[in-house]
Amino acid sequence: MFEVLENEILAPELHKLTVKAPRVALARKAGQFVIVRADVGDERIPLTIGDADVASGTISLFIQAVGASTRKLVKIPVGGFIRDVAGPLGQPTHIEKWERVVCIGGGVGTAVLYPLVKALAQAGNKITTIIGARSASFVILEKELTALSQDLQITTDDGSRGLKGQVTRVLAELMTNPESSPSAVFAVGPGPMMKAVAELTRAKKIPTIVSLNPIMIDGTGMCGGCRVDVGGEVKFACVDGPEFDGHLVDFDLLRDRLATYRDQERKALDRCSSDKCKIGS
Amino acid sequence: MIKKLSTKERMALQRTKMPELDPQIRSRNFEEVNQGLNEESAIQEAQRCLRCKNRACVGGCPVQMSIPEFIGELAEGNLVQAAKILRHDSALPAVCGRVCPQEVQCESKCIRGVKSLPVAIGYLERFVADWALKNREKVREEISPTKTGKKVVIVGCGPAGLTAAGELSRRGHEVTIFEALHDTGGVLRYGIPEFRLPKEIIDIEVAGLVEVGVKIECNVVVGKTLTLDQLREEFDAIFIANGAGLPQMLNIPGENLKGVLSANEFLTRVNLMGAGRNENVATPIIKGHHVAVIGAGNTAMDCVRTARRLGAERAMIIYRRTEAEMPARKEEIHHAKDEGIEFVFLTSPLKIIGNNENWAQFLRCQKMELGEVDSSGRRRPQAIPKAIEDIPVDVVINALGTRANPLLTSTAPELKLNKFGNVEINPETGETSLPGVFAGGDIVRGGATVILAMGDGKKTAESIHNYLRQK
Numbered sequence: 001m002f003e004v005l006e007n008e009i010l011a012p013e014l015h016k017l018t019v020k021a022p023r024v025a026l027a028r029k030a031g032q033f034v035i036v037r038a039d040v041g042d043e044r045i046p047l048t049i050g051d052a053d054v055a056s057g058t059i060s061l062f063i064q065a066v067g068a069s070t071r072k073l074v075k076i077p078v079g080g081f082i083r084d085v086a087g088p089l090g091q092p093t094h095i096e097k098w099e100r101v102v103c104i105g106g107g108v109g110t111a112v113l114y115p116l117v118k119a120l121a122q123a124g125n126k127i128t129t130i131i132g133a134r135s136a137s138f139v140i141l142e143k144e145l146t147a148l149s150q151d152l153q154i155t156t157d158d159g160s161r162g163l164k165g166q167v168t169r170v171l172a173e174l175m176t177n178p179e180s181s182p183s184a185v186f187a188v189g190p191g192p193m194m195k196a197v198a199e200l201t202r203a204k205k206i207p208t209i210v211s212l213n214p215i216m217i218d219g220t221g222m223c224g225g226c227r228v229d230v231g232g233e234v235k236f237a238c239v240d241g242p243e244f245d246g247h248l249v250d251f252d253l254l255r256d257r258l259a260t261y262r263d264q265e266r267k268a269l270d271r272c273s274s275d276k277c278k279i280g281s
Numbered sequence: 282m283i284k285k286l287s288t289k290e291r292m293a294l295q296r297t298k299m300p301e302l303d304p305q306i307r308s309r310n311f312e313e314v315n316q317g318l319n320e321e322s323a324i325q326e327a328q329r330c331l332r333c334k335n336r337a338c339v340g341g342c343p344v345q346m347s348i349p350e351f352i353g354e355l356a357e358g359n360l361v362q363a364a365k366i367l368r369h370d371s372a373l374p375a376v377c378g379r380v381c382p383q384e385v386q387c388e389s390k391c392i393r394g395v396k397s398l399p400v401a402i403g404y405l406e407r408f409v410a411d412w413a414l415k416n417r418e419k420v421r422e423e424i425s426p427t428k429t430g431k432k433v434v435i436v437g438c439g440p441a442g443l444t445a446a447g448e449l450s451r452r453g454h455e456v457t458i459f460e461a462l463h464d465t466g467g468v469l470r471y472g473i474p475e476f477r478l479p480k481e482i483i484d485i486e487v488a489g490l491v492e493v494g495v496k497i498e499c500n501v502v503v504g505k506t507l508t509l510d511q512l513r514e515e516f517d518a519i520f521i522a523n524g525a526g527l528p529q530m531l532n533i534p535g536e537n538l539k540g541v542l543s544a545n546e547f548l549t550r551v552n553l554m555g556a557g558r559n560e561n562v563a564t565p566i567i568k569g570h571h572v573a574v575i576g577a578g579n580t581a582m583d584c585v586r587t588a589r590r591l592g593a594e595r596a597m598i599i600y601r602r603t604e605a606e607m608p609a610r611k612e613e614i615h616h617a618k619d620e621g622i623e624f625v626f627l628t629s630p631l632k633i634i635g636n637n638e639n640w641a642q643f644l645r646c647q648k649m650e651l652g653e654v655d656s657s658g659r660r661r662p663q664a665i666p667k668a669i670e671d672i673p674v675d676v677v678i679n680a681l682g683t684r685a686n687p688l689l690t691s692t693a694p695e696l697k698l699n700k701f702g703n704v705e706i707n708p709e710t711g712e713t714s715l716p717g718v719f720a721g722g723d724i725v726r727g728g729a730t731v732i733l734a735m736g737d738g739k740k741t742a743e744s745i746h747n748y749l750r751q752k
Binding site for chain 2: 023024027037041042043044068069083084085086087088089217218220221222223224225227229234239253256257259260261264265268
């Protein structure tokens with residue numbers, strides 16, 4: 001049992017949970033994730049470790065309430081418990097010192113990006129961070145990321161904050177100027193966003209690292225449900241990833257496989273929205 | 282009072298049949314297929330045992346259970362004694378009695394099998410073990426061992442780990458098990474379906490270990506949460522028994538289509554997460570109508586029978602050889618047939634063809650015929666030219682087997698591995714290239730059986746005990 005010490009709402013449907021998990025806090029590195037299960041009968045879901053504090057033995061998890069299981073997780077009150085937290089899993093981010101790094105976070109991906117930016121900043125990189133969000137209220141971690149970045153830019157789909165449009169608009173502009181063109185790009189967000197970023201940097205051969213979020217059960221390489229195609233090779237995101245060379249990832253396959261349980265997920269959500277929800281009870 | 286039988290009377294007794302749930306009903310639920318013997322038929326079956334001097338059956342058992350002895354007590358109606366003998370020899374008799382391939386082990390050596398059918402050792406083991414689970418206070422060992430003050434950590438809560446935990450704690454050592462998943466039992470829980478091994482059995486066996494002081498901590502992924510080095514600092518000895526949890530892929534086109542999954546994923550969803558078995562669980566499962574399972578071992582049988590229970594109209598085994606070469610237990614094949622499983626033999630998958638939404642739609646197969654005998658002693662299947670068949674499917678499950686999971690070993694470079702990635706051990710002691718670090722079960726063997734893992738657990742516990750005494 002893992003106690004929830006804080007439960008903060010960062011944006012609509014997006015919570016930051018601070019969870020007591022001393023071993024995970026001690027062992028984790030940037031880019032790694034945990035598998036959590038809210039309670040008996042619930043799904044095992046992978047969540048990136050947003051941050052960790054060794055002294056207090058806590059980790060922070062950023063959870064977007066999109067499905068039945070994530071909705072249940074964000075409802076856990078302070079002093080409540082997450083039944084299972086296993087990790088840290090996956091490979092840590094490969095951190096080195098590039099000249100200029102552009103870090104791009106889309107939606108809740110910004111939370112996944114945050115520990116990467118932190119680690120890259122600690123390694124002495126000059127970072128331009130781009131946050132992409134649906135609208136102003138969905139922009140998260142702006143303050144924290146501003147503190148770590150030389151420059152921070154925001155784009156929103158509706159223009160309610162920053163530049164109207166996609167994150168690639170900003171990246172493309174940075175790439176036109178040799179002074180600002182990055183030597184590496186990190187992108188975390190929805191598949192189509194990461195794909196667009198990778199397409200943009202491909203011609204200039206700018207190393208582009210993306211963090212993938214396929215369907216996962218055990219997180220230890222056991223089930224192969226999270227398999228992705230990277231450069232024509234089958235990789236398991238849970239043990240080989242979750243970060244891969246964006247120029248080699250088959251994003252269409254990723255998107256397709258993510259849709260495997262869409263019908264069931266919708267039904268589960270409908271059940272949960274009605275009063276008859278029994279999932280996990 | 283049980284009547285003493287003459288040898289002639291013993292010889293006249295016919296082997297008891299295991300009562301089974303009706304196939305029509307059971308192929309739509311997850312209840313245990315084998316219902317177990319009642320006391321009367323168990324005692325009668327025990328009376329078939331001739332108590333022969335050379336104890337051939339014991340030689341056929343990977344953990345050398347005292348088979349004639351427990352059967353002898355059972356034949357006399359001494360259930361307590363019979364149970365104590367079992368309990369002494371095996372940490373998980375109720376599991377072995379269900380999932381061991383007795384027909385190729387103990388029962389294959391039984392002298393009664395020469396002229397008629399062997400004594401149903403497996404059924405009897407299960408009967409006594411189940412009785413013991415219901416009468417725990419009667420078989421409880423009163424003697425509590427002297428504490429040695431030595432700390433042993435076991436990595437993995439599967440059959441090898443649980444067996445070793447029982448043996449070591451009985452010898453007075455302080456035992457901690459770290460399990461990567463959120464629940465105990467390892468492959469017994471995530472791999473073997475409820476209809477073959479009710480999860481309740483694992484719960485009771487595990488509770489018994491906890492009662493005698495074994496500490497079990499789930500959600501600890503050794504290699505990730507804690508490193509082997511950290512364990513070596515904190516514990517006096519380590520037993521690595523984290524299994525062979527890495528699925529072998531099909532490596533044919535279409536493997537990444539939706540509806541194509543590994544046996545591990547399919548079984549984990551249903552067995553560990555409860556998907557499809559209980560409407561109140563959140564983990565989803567695809568309930569295929571036409572399910573093809575590729576492979577012919579026990580795992581393949583578990584998958585295909587599970588798919589049937591989830592509602593598949595056609596649940597098929599696709600195998601490139603024939604029934605005679607199937608590695609699965611005879612009993613599983615027999616049960617599967619009764620449940621309406623189709624066996625598509627001499628058929629080898631070439632590719633999986635998807636529909637316009639990338640769901641598996643056809644399994645394209647090459648028809649085979651048997652040729653010359655190969656190195657495995659079996660006739661080699663060879664392709665019949667131009668004999669191609671497209672089998673309509675919506676779910677394809679790959680049950681080709683598993684390999685050692687590198688999760689721990691890849692983070693402990695000083696641990697010596699063989700070319701398959703299995704941990705190398707001294708076959709006598711189970712000790713690895715690192716002093717005080719032992720290993721057993723599937724992480725050493727690759728994918729093998731529950732009983733071999735338990736045998737490793739038992740044998741290695743003995744050498745860990747010796748190691749700790751000398752330390």
